[in-house]
Amino acid sequence: MRIGICDTTFARFDMAGAAIDELKKNAYDLKIIRQTVPGVKDLPVTAKILIEEENCDIVMALGMPGPMKKDKMCAHEASTGLINAQLMTNKHILEVFVHEDEEDNPVELAKLAENRAREHAQNLIKMMYHRKAMRKEAGMGMREGKENAGPL
Numbered sequence: 403m404r405i406g407i408c409d410t411t412f413a414r415f416d417m418a419g420a421a422i423d424e425l426k427k428n429a430y431d432l433k434i435i436r437q438t439v440p441g442v443k444d445l446p447v448t449a450k451i452l453i454e455e456e457n458c459d460i461v462m463a464l465g466m467p468g469p470m471k472k473d474k475m476c477a478h479e480a481s482t483g484l485i486n487a488q489l490m491t492n493k494h495i496l497e498v499f500v501h502e503d504e505e506d507n508p509v510e511l512a513k514l515a516e517n518r519a520r521e522h523a524q525n526l527i528k529m530m531y532h533r534k535a536m537r538k539e540a541g542m543g544m545r546e547g548k549e550n551a552g553p554l
């Protein structure tokens with residue numbers, strides 16, 4: 403399995419490092435190809451390149467939108483680009499964004515970023531290796547990085 407990881411220098415936490423560590427702990431036959439770019443708007447084309455030129459089966463796109471209105475706009479544009487890249491390639495690109503204003507305290511923000519990256523890496527493993535395990539979680543109110551909402 404070839405897994406693409408793209409991340410940004412704008413982010414204030416090494417989410418890709420956490421994701422890669424989690425992937426390696428949970429699967430043995432994977433090759434990871436990592437590309438780092440300046441910001442979230444650079445992620446869509448990078449993910450597409452990882453799929454089309456590096457033959458990745460799936461990609462994680464990790465980024466940290468800032469707290470300002472223009473950052474939110476960038477994040478929305480990046481998201482739209484990531485969806486387009488998925489439709490163009492027929493491959494999943496897991497968007498792993500942590501908005502800088504999700505936590506006020508930098509220690510809590512770092513914890514959130516690490517947990518979200520790790521939990522999405524676990525999602526990737528389930529999607530690619532253990533489909534039935536993912537199906538078991540259908541409707542369970544799963545959340546990445548924070549407490550699960552739980553089922554109704």
Ligand SMILES: Cc1nc2c(=O)[nH]c(=O)nc-2n(C[C@H](O)[C@H](O)[C@H](O)CO)c1C
Nearest residue numbers: 412440441442443466467468472473476
């Ligand atoms: C305003 C802005 N905000 C963010 C952000 O919140 N998070 C992020 O990762 N990158 C941001 N960028 C940079 C753009 O995503 C991109 O890297 C540049 O426009 C260069 O293509 C910009 C320009």
